[in-house]
Amino acid sequence: MCDVAAADHLVDRVPVLEPLRRFAASNRAKGTLGAIAVVVGIVKLFARAPGQVIIVGDFLPAIAGMLLGAMLS
16 A cells, blocks of 8 residues: 555656556556566576576575566466
């Protein structure tokens, strides 16, 4: 609820942000961003830089991205 009030206040002060507020409020945008986050998480999980060792520092952000993307979808 607080985020909505803050977004409304910001749009009142800076009207040019109205399209961004509408985009962020739509379920379609949340689903799209969620799907993108899941795909990026999967790619991050399996892709690594050449010569780098696979470490937990790569695993945890990938899993977090997939979980948060699933929550948005």
